[in-house]
Amino acid sequence: MTNSMRLEADYILETYIPPEQAAEIIAGEQSSGTFVAVPGETPELKALAAAKVESLETIATYNAVPALDGRYPTDAAMPLHQVRMTLSWPIATVGTSLPNILATVAGNLFELACVTGLRIVDIRFPPPFFQKYKGPAFGIEGTRELSGVRTGPMIGTIIKPSVGLTAEQTASLVQELVNGGIDFIKDDELQSDSSVCPFEDRVDRVMRVINEAAERTGKKTMYAFNLTGDMDEMRRRHDKLVSAGATCLMVSLNSVGMAGFVGLRSFSQLPIHAHRNGWGYLTRHRLLGWSYVAWQKIWRLAGADHMHVNGVDNKFSEDNESVIRSARECLTPISEDKPCLVMPVFSSGQTVRQAHATYAGLQSDDLIVTAGGGIVAHPKGPAAGVQALRDAYQAATSGESLESAARRSHELKLALESGA
Structure with missing residues (x-):
């Protein structure tokens, strides 16, 4: 069950860096962080606004050509990690707008340099979404x-x-x-x-x-x-x-x-x-x-x-x-x-x-x-x-x-x- 005030999304992630590190990069990019520390991103702000890595589950580790093109290390023996990743976001900062939620769960994360593959496999809405949106009329x-x-x-x-x-x-x-x-x-x-x-x-x-x-x-x-x-x-x-x-x-x-x-x-x-x-x-x-x-x-x-x-x-x-x-x-x-x-x-x-x-x-x-x-x-x-x-x-x-x-x-x- 999702936290009543957090949006959750599940992904299949492929990356050439440690999955824990990749997950934190993605969570930061899709919430309060960016590629460097910035003034104002205090521990208090992170506690309020940051996306959380709720879980990481290893699927496989293998040597292969990355699923997606990108600027990756040239080492042909580079191991790739495939994991199931769950992220969550606080409704207090992302709101209950479906158009904006798309930017949150399916925004810039796909083109991050550490991502060699990323696919959204499920999404769970907290109660405020069901209070705002009508669903099918018929x-x-x-x-x-x-x-x-x-x-x-x-x-x-x-x-x-x-x-x-x-x-x-x-x-x-x-x-x-x-x-x-x-x-x-x-x-x-x-x-x-x-x-x-x-x-x-x-x-x-x-x-x-x-x-x-x-x-x-x-x-x-x-x-x-x-x-x-x-x-x-x-x-x-x-x-x-x-x-x-x-x-x-x-x-x-x-x-x-x-x-x-x-x-x-x-x-x-x-x-x-x-x-x-x-x-x-x-x-x-x-x-x-x-x-x-x-x-x-x-x-x-x-x-x-x-x-x-x-x-x-x-x-x-x-x-x-x-x-x-x-x-x-x-x-x-x-x-x-x-x-x-x-x-x-x-x-x-x-x-x-x-x-x-x-x-x-x-x-x-x-x-x-x-x-x-x-x-x-x-x-x-x-x-x-x-x-x-x-x-x-x-x-x-x-x-x-x-x-x-x-x-x-x-x-x-x-x-x-x-x-x-």
């Missing part, structure tokens, strides 16, 4: 209520082609998907507002299709419109969505930043579908950046309702174990008082073939699966693609094999045969 329950999907995975897709369709063409595709009974649709992150497909025109045309279908059938498909932009643009776009009867918005986290996201959360009346595009540059190196365990916590606390977690057997570099661990984290409380549970969103090359492994790994039906080509490219069209994916996930959650389900679902059978 989360799992609110998303299910708005979409009308009370149980089971939410079957979704991404508009494909990602860009290039006009607003009218987008609405035409949405009509086919809605006719197929889809639960969730989202803009691609590359699509926001353009002369080819203006935001307001897209909203008007798409919501006309969705609203008319809802009046006929009682089912209102949730569409996450990408409103990523500057603050004034996001506010205008949000208000347009509300007036049109939309039930979700999407934002690119790394594009708007923490301050922009917190601002959006402060006025949003809709669930926030949080897209993590750009995540690779924060995590792909094994000893640099963030683990998803740590990273997703800050966005959940800030107010995300859905979080992307990649997908099983995806088209990117992430392995399945990491994907499932990320998804489970979204369903794991970050505080007893404020769990901040959010919908994990599976995407990236998803088809009917990943349904069983996804459900078996997650062991929960609280998920959104977004299959772009896996639905839109179905040989019988998008509506058949929706049915095929739904049949695959129904088989997975009921314990029926994919092959057995395909014998009674023509749409699923065609999907398997075509690879869609």
Whole structure:
């Protein structure tokens, strides 16, 4: 348990100097110290403001090329130390601002000369953060209520082609998907507002299709419109969505930043579908950046309702174990008082073939699966693609094999045969 008035973060540190010395350098750099002693940094000030090295646990010592480039000693036999390090900071001096906390736990420490590798693997917030930040306004329950999907995975897709369709063409595709009974649709992150497909025109045309279908059938498909932009643009776009009867918005986290996201959360009346595009540059190196365990916590606390977690057997570099661990984290409380549970969103090359492994790994039906080509490219069209994916996930959650389900679902059978 973290001290009630201190923020804690765990790291994997690689260094060529004694780990205890490296840890103290990092703690000083990220709080009251610098590269030399300065007037005013008294023992009393350090006691109030300095970061503390809470623990160091040796993982390994080895001779190898440093994980990261830098100005290091030229001795090829230089031993490297890898340790798990926990640092803490007093809230009295760092405050409870999430944007400022990012500068504290993920600031200049990465480029310190003694650091040959550094990765944030977890973060723990003291109670003042949960008192200040609202967390998700809708989360799992609110998303299910708005979409009308009370149980089971939410079957979704991404508009494909990602860009290039006009607003009218987008609405035409949405009509086919809605006719197929889809639960969730989202803009691609590359699509926001353009002369080819203006935001307001897209909203008007798409919501006309969705609203008319809802009046006929009682089912209102949730569409996450990408409103990523500057603050004034996001506010205008949000208000347009509300007036049109939309039930979700999407934002690119790394594009708007923490301050922009917190601002959006402060006025949003809709669930926030949080897209993590750009995540690779924060995590792909094994000893640099963030683990998803740590990273997703800050966005959940800030107010995300859905979080992307990649997908099983995806088209990117992430392995399945990491994907499932990320998804489970979204369903794991970050505080007893404020769990901040959010919908994990599976995407990236998803088809009917990943349904069983996804459900078996997650062991929960609280998920959104977004299959772009896996639905839109179905040989019988998008509506058949929706049915095929739904049949695959129904088989997975009921314990029926994919092959057995395909014998009674023509749409699923065609999907398997075509690879869609």
